[in-house]
Amino acid sequence: MSTGTEPALRVADLHVRYGGSTAVRDVSFHIDGGEVFGLVGESGSGKSSVCAALMRLLPPGGSLRATAIEFGGRDLSRASERDMRAIRGKGIALVPQKPMTSLSPTTPVGRQLRWYLGERLDSAQTQQMLISIGLRAVLDRPGDLPSRFSGGQLQRLLIAIAALTHRPALLLADEPTTTLDATVQAQVLRLLLAVRAEVGSAMLYVTHDLAVIAQVADRIGVMYGGRLVEVAPVAELFAAPRHPYTRALIAAMPSAWIEGRPLRPIPGSAAGANRTDGCPFAPRCPHADTICQETMPTAVMAGAAMVRCHHAEVTV
Ligand SMILES: Nc1ncnc2c1ncn2[C@@H]1O[C@H](COP(=O)(O)OP(=O)(O)OP(=O)(O)O)[C@@H](O)[C@H]1O
Numbered sequence: 001m002s003t004g005t006e007p008a009l010r011v012a013d014l015h016v017r018y019g020g021s022t023a024v025r026d027v028s029f030h031i032d033g034g035e036v037f038g039l040v041g042e043s044g045s046g047k048s049s050v051c052a053a054l055m056r057l058l059p060p061g062g063s064l065r066a067t068a069i070e071f072g073g074r075d076l077s078r079a080s081e082r083d084m085r086a087i088r089g090k091g092i093a094l095v096p097q098k099p100m101t102s103l104s105p106t107t108p109v110g111r112q113l114r115w116y117l118g119e120r121l122d123s124a125q126t127q128q129m130l131i132s133i134g135l136r137a138v139l140d141r142p143g144d145l146p147s148r149f150s151g152g153q154l155q156r157l158l159i160a161i162a163a164l165t166h167r168p169a170l171l172l173a174d175e176p177t178t179t180l181d182a183t184v185q186a187q188v189l190r191l192l193l194a195v196r197a198e199v200g201s202a203m204l205y206v207t208h209d210l211a212v213i214a215q216v217a218d219r220i221g222v223m224y225g226g227r228l229v230e231v232a233p234v235a236e237l238f239a240a241p242r243h244p245y246t247r248a249l250i251a252a253m254p255s256a257w258i259e260g261r262p263l264r265p266i267p268g269s270a271a272g273a274n275r276t277d278g279c280p281f282a283p284r285c286p287h288a289d290t291i292c293q294e295t296m297p298t299a300v301m302a303g304a305a306m307v308r309c310h311h312a313e314v315t316v
Pocket residue numbers: 018023041042043044045046047048049050059060061062208
């Protein structure tokens with residue numbers, strides 16, 4: 001549920017390149033204060049590149065350009081590295097994907113928590129918070145190394161560190177539960193939402209799993225071939241998806257199978273999805289015709305939603 005009015009983040013025309021190939025094109029979206037924006041798409045669609053670009057932490061060989069990446073009154077696409085160091089962790093905090101590799105393996109967890117929380121670790125409020133999110137074990141056994149805790153416990157610890165250390169205006173969570181067992185995933189997800197609500201941060205939640213994003217997000221952006229092809233509030237996206245790719249993703253969700261409908265895998269593959277001479281989804285789209293093969297669809301606004309499709313069922 002959105003709680004603020006000012007956008008926490010506004011991204012305009014973001015492009016990301018790796019050497020000679022473009023991984024992300026023309027990506028524009030905003031996240032309101034306190035809002036959870038979900039970014040969903042198949043592997044390789046450019047979700048992680050968007051996330052890394054916002055933090056200006058693209059891997060070697062990666063570069064970005066954008067009309068603007070507005071955050072906290074600054075344009076992050078043009079901010080100095082010094083300014084970015086001040087923003088990372090404090091204004092924008094990342095919930096890492098792999099808890100085991102994000103903590104020092106040779107330093108007791110209590111000491112690592114104190115690095116971040118300092119004296120606040122001793123306050124009754126912080127301790128109550130840590131207990132409420134299932135981290136009593138860390139308070140009881142502060143001298144233990146990370147290897148003595150489960151992946152779920154360590155991920156909870158990292159969420160607490162990301163959210164509580166500086167109470168950031170924006171949390172970035174890129175597939176934060178992907179390395180965990182299914183049952184633990186649900187617990188960690190609930191925890192992430194609870195901590196986020198407590199701190200009041202906005203959040204960008206990145207996943208390939210539409211079922212997860214349905215539980216988490218206020219609005220969803222669907223990526224295909226490096227582009228945002230649809231953005232809509234979560235209820236609207238599921239009730240009346242406008243892009244054929246979104247419809248295919250929903251039809252392929254496990255819940256569609258549980259409800260008794262046949263699970264339909266999306267035909268074809270995303271190979272060649274970064275084409276620029278026509279709609280990237282045209283080779284897999286049941287509605288594709290000549291215009292789809294020859295012309296890139298432009299973004300069409302429909303109320304709070306956006307869609308890029310020549311044949312979207314847009315009802316403004
Ligand atoms: N370091 C890199 N060097 C070269 N190409 C890269 C690099 N990182 C990503 N890419 C390419 O950029 C495109 C987008 O990748 P990205 O990881 O952003 O997608 P994704 O949707 O997050 O996928 P996944 O869910 O698998 O992480 C892909 O074609 C990928 O091969």
